[in-house]
Amino acid sequence: MSEPILTVRGLSKRFGDFEALRHIDLDVNQNEVLCLIGPSGSGKSTLLRCLNFLEAYDDGEVRLEGELIGWREGGASPRRALASGALRKQRQGIGMVFQQFNLWPHMTALGNVTEALMQVKGLSRKQAEEKAQAALEKVGLSDKAGNHPANLSGGQQQRVAIARAVAMEPRLMLFDEPTSALDPELVGEVLAAMKQMAAEGMTMVVVTHEMGFAAHVADRVAFLDGGRLVGVTPPSEIFGKEPEDPRIQRFLQTYRERNVV
Amino acid sequence: MELDLFLRYGPALLEGFGVTVLCWIVGSLGGVVLGFILACLYRWGPAPLRWVIYAYVEVIRGTPFMIQLFLLYYGGPYMGLVLTPIQAGILSFIVYGSPYFAEIFRSGFNAIPLGQIEAARCLGIPEWRIVLRITLPQMLVPITAPLTNFFIILTKETAILATVTVPELLFQVQSMMAETFTYVEPLLALSLFYWFMVTLTARFGAWVETRVTRHLSRA
Numbered sequence: 001m002s003e004p005i006l007t008v009r010g011l012s013k014r015f016g017d018f019e020a021l022r023h024i025d026l027d028v029n030q031n032e033v034l035c036l037i038g039p040s041g042s043g044k045s046t047l048l049r050c051l052n053f054l055e056a057y058d059d060g061e062v063r064l065e066g067e068l069i070g071w072r073e074g075g076a077s078p079r080r081a082l083a084s085g086a087l088r089k090q091r092q093g094i095g096m097v098f099q100q101f102n103l104w105p106h107m108t109a110l111g112n113v114t115e116a117l118m119q120v121k122g123l124s125r126k127q128a129e130e131k132a133q134a135a136l137e138k139v140g141l142s143d144k145a146g147n148h149p150a151n152l153s154g155g156q157q158q159r160v161a162i163a164r165a166v167a168m169e170p171r172l173m174l175f176d177e178p179t180s181a182l183d184p185e186l187v188g189e190v191l192a193a194m195k196q197m198a199a200e201g202m203t204m205v206v207v208t209h210e211m212g213f214a215a216h217v218a219d220r221v222a223f224l225d226g227g228r229l230v231g232v233t234p235p236s237e238i239f240g241k242e243p244e245d246p247r248i249q250r251f252l253q254t255y256r257e258r259n260v261v
Numbered sequence: 262m263e264l265d266l267f268l269r270y271g272p273a274l275l276e277g278f279g280v281t282v283l284c285w286i287v288g289s290l291g292g293v294v295l296g297f298i299l300a301c302l303y304r305w306g307p308a309p310l311r312w313v314i315y316a317y318v319e320v321i322r323g324t325p326f327m328i329q330l331f332l333l334y335y336g337g338p339y340m341g342l343v344l345t346p347i348q349a350g351i352l353s354f355i356v357y358g359s360p361y362f363a364e365i366f367r368s369g370f371n372a373i374p375l376g377q378i379e380a381a382r383c384l385g386i387p388e389w390r391i392v393l394r395i396t397l398p399q400m401l402v403p404i405t406a407p408l409t410n411f412f413i414i415l416t417k418e419t420a421i422l423a424t425v426t427v428p429e430l431l432f433q434v435q436s437m438m439a440e441t442f443t444y445v446e447p448l449l450a451l452s453l454f455y456w457f458m459v460t461l462t463a464r465f466g467a468w469v470e471t472r473v474t475r476h477l478s479r480a
Binding site (some may be wrong): 052054084085088089091092094095096098100102103104105106107115116119120148150161164165168 | 395
């Protein structure tokens with residue numbers, strides 16, 4: 001395994017009195033697929049959203065290739081947030097895919113992908129469209145480029161959202177339950193697109209309830225419970241045999257019970 | 262029917278028509294622009310500014326247009342603001358309309374799901390570009406109908422400008438009535454005119470609405 005590209009140290013996040021994340025330490029290596037699993041309300045999504053500063057974390061550090069995300073370097077107390085331009089620059093290196101797709105409904109699939117290429121990367125329309133077409137082709141949607149989101153299935157919309165993020169050539173991709181809003185028969189096509197990305201060496205952090213994906217595609221699986229990181233292990237240690245931690249046991253038990261019937 | 266009346270008063274009525282349309286268009290558009298600025302400042306401005314805007318909206322919305330117009334036209338000179346009737350009419354229209362428009366825009370901003378904004382932020386798109394490219398075009402869907410409605414209301418409010426001698430249509434019709442002792446025909450014609458303006462505005466609003474909602478229809 002190569003060097004960590006993302007390091008998280010002592011990360012904490014509070015919402016009022018509620019401690020959503022408590023002192024998280026986590027590394028993500030280059031080309032690695034890390035799945036975050038855990039019961040609902042355990043802080044998986046919050047952790048993911050702290051990684052690109054959609055949530056401003058209270059304590060600790062998130063560093064992408066050594067660069068502190070969201071806050072200014074230096075020991076000022078209280079910490080000062082980065083200038084908006086600097087934060088935008090950091091976010092360009094981190095792609096994100098959401099549970100609810102969050103496509104812009106007034107733009108076509110192609111328009112959704114070209115938007116940031118033109119507005120942020122400064123590409124001409126022609127260059128952006130070429131790049132967007134390539135990204136859409138990669139997720140198997142080159143024939144849907146002219147469709148508005150209203151005319152795409154959920155699975156297709158999510159694949160457009162993936163293309164939109166990937167076209168920006170991020171160093172790290174974050175997935176926040178990318179298949180949870182989909183009908184069961186549409187989950188496969190999205191997971192397939194993600195598997196392909198993983199095979200091509202994209203570094204990915206994936207919050208998921210798809211235990212199959214975690215078991216077969218993840219390099220490591222991190223289990224969160226009550227805002228704490230319970231453990232980070234290769235998937236075989238969680239799914240292959242009976243896990244030692246009773247919290248993980250309980251969590252997996254509910255999954256098995258649901259999937260058997 | 263004394264239709265030759267209309268021929269005799271044609272030029273005056275035409276002038277009145279021009280003044281009405283001028284006050285309505287300039288006043289409403291000014292109100293839209295000011296309302297949009299207020300809504301943006303309310304959304305992104307510092308807290309003290311938000312309180313000021315909140316108070317402005319409350320006061321203007323809470324008082325009758327005619328009183329605002331009187332205060333501006335008759336009270337203005339006491340504050341060094343001497344305005345011609347038409348200037349007072351247009352300015353009062355801007356002041357009167359802006360809080361309503363600000364509220365329409367505020368609700369429009371709120372109608373865009375936060376997730377779409379976050380998706381744009383994740384890609385590094387600057388905030389003002391997000392407003393321009395993502396928020397504004399979509400917010401036209403929920404705000405077109407209320408905007409059209411308020412334009413329609415303002416069309417008819419122009420009649421109140423006659424009270425400060427703005428030479429708009431009602432003002433002209435009033436002198437016509439006073440000089441000729443004919444009441445029914447001029448007033449009916451005037452009503453017809455307002456109805457025509459309102460219908461035109463409504464049609465235009467409907468046209469805009471079909472354009473801005475096109476992307477929502479399934480092929």
